[in-house]
Amino acid sequence: MQTKARMVTLERAWERISDGGRGEALLGEGPGRLTAAYANFIVDRTWPSALLEFPLRGAPTYDVLVGGYGGALRSGARISAKGQDTAQRAVDWLVARGSAGLDLFFELDAIAADGQSAGIHCKHDGRPDDVRGFFEAIGIPAYALTYQRMWDRLPEGWDPFYAAVFPGRVDAPARMELLLDERVRLEASRDPSVLARGFGAIGFDAYDDAMLETCSRLLALGRVAGLQLDLMPDGSVGDTVSLPFYLEEYGGDPTPDFMGRPEVHRMMCELVRLGLSDGRHELIGGALFAGERLARSRVGRVYVIGTCVTATCAKIKWRGGRPDPAKFYLTISKKVYPL
Numbered sequence: 001m002q003t004k005a006r007m008v009t010l011e012r013a014w015e016r017i018s019d020g021g022r023g024e025a026l027l028g029e030g031p032g033r034l035t036a037a038y039a040n041f042i043v044d045r046t047w048p049s050a051l052l053e054f055p056l057r058g059a060p061t062y063d064v065l066v067g068g069y070g071g072a073l074r075s076g077a078r079i080s081a082k083g084q085d086t087a088q089r090a091v092d093w094l095v096a097r098g099s100a101g102l103d104l105f106f107e108l109d110a111i112a113a114d115g116q117s118a119g120i121h122c123k124h125d126g127r128p129d130d131v132r133g134f135f136e137a138i139g140i141p142a143y144a145l146t147y148q149r150m151w152d153r154l155p156e157g158w159d160p161f162y163a164a165v166f167p168g169r170v171d172a173p174a175r176m177e178l179l180l181d182e183r184v185r186l187e188a189s190r191d192p193s194v195l196a197r198g199f200g201a202i203g204f205d206a207y208d209d210a211m212l213e214t215c216s217r218l219l220a221l222g223r224v225a226g227l228q229l230d231l232m233p234d235g236s237v238g239d240t241v242s243l244p245f246y247l248e249e250y251g252g253d254p255t256p257d258f259m260g261r262p263e264v265h266r267m268m269c270e271l272v273r274l275g276l277s278d279g280r281h282e283l284i285g286g287a288l289f290a291g292e293r294l295a296r297s298r299v300g301r302v303y304v305i306g307t308c309v310t311a312t313c314a315k316i317k318w319r320g321g322r323p324d325p326a327k328f329y330l331t332i333s334k335k336v337y338p339l
Contacts, residue, residue, distance in 0.1 A: 006047060006334075010038055013307050013332045017052075017287040025283055027052070028060030033108075040081035041066040041106040041118070043073060043091055049333040051105070051312065056277035057325035065121065067105030068333070069094070079106075086138050086167050087118040093137035101125025117168025121175075124163060131163055135174075140165060143174045146231050150176060155198045157184035158227070173230035173238050180225050189220035199241075204229070206239035208321045214274060215243055218316065221267045224249040228315075242317040254308045259285035267314060276316060276326040284311060287330060308333050 014031040017023065023030075038050055049068035054060065073095050079088050087106055094104055105121040120138060124130045128148055135144035143165060151160055162177035180188070188194040192212035199207060219225055222245035230238030250263055258264065259281065271277035290308040313329040 022283045027062045037064040037108050042080040044077045046072045047334045052330045055325045065105045065107045071099045089137050119166045121164040153202050157181040173232050177228045192216045204237045206320050211321050239320045244315040247311045254288045254290040254310050256285035271326045
């Protein structure tokens with residue numbers, strides 16, 4: 001029952017997201033990439049979440065992250081895809097470590113040299129030992145040192161909570177994501193030099209005054225914000241930086257009205273004003289929903305399967321000081337319980 005039910009539930013969520021032309025306008029293609037990624041990264045009996053990432057300007061397309069296993073992983077847990085040995089080592093590490101404060105997400109990395117290696121993302125609990133354990137488990141211990149050295153340089157209130165790496169890419173950076181605490185966010189929203197000083201402390205110089213001003217304007221609108229940095233193999237910071245805004249902090253209601261909430265609406269309108277969105281965010285509200293259906297196992301047990309699509313994050317990335325189109329994240333999550 002479980003494998004079939006997982007995919008049926010995913011397909012029904014896709015139908016709701018793409019209904020009324022939303023799929024073509026927001027995602028640009030069918031559900032094949034979503035179902036392939038999900039089928040690859042089911043771990044035993046888990047029902048992981050799927051995150052859809054898509055641009056708010058330019059040709060519509062999407063990428064997928066699968067994860068959010070939480071405490072559902074048990075000893076001997078196996079990832080469903082064959083040949084994902086590095087991803088399996090991450091799962092083994094999480095099971096051995098215990099999942100308190102930790103989680104994993106995977107994506108099919110189309111840029112990987114072999115065309116099939118997974119990008120591996122670890123949401124950690126802010127403890128250096130866990131970051132070191134993660135990188136050592138997946139066979140890239142040098143990145144543990146790179147990550148720690150950057151951590152030591154971060155200003156107060158820049159708090160790492162996420163690490164990612166793409167083992168299939170040649171000379172790929174590791175990614176660090178951090179939260180800006182409320183004091184830092186407010187100070188930076190009023191004074192662009194706050195970010196400039198922080199960037200100086202970590203050796204990031206791929207910015208100009210216009211980028212700093214844009215960051216300040218956006219930080220004034222987003223309640224909870226972070227930064228994503230690329231850490232290069234030689235220990236330097238890459239020339240890209242992203243500013244994610246975590247929309248779950250506004251309640252994450254799975255209803256069309258969520259996108260009309262004043263805080264969210266102001267953020268989306270500012271992205272349009274900055275030329276980072278063409279207004280397609282107006283279609284997102286109709287994709288948000290929560291619903292339930294019944295399913296029966298082969299032995300006759302009846303289950304309730306709850307499905308929810310929520311707005312998760314809006315993100316702006318700069319490359320060499322120039323902004324890319326903003327991106328948006330939807331999360332498809334599920335809960336299963338016996339009737």
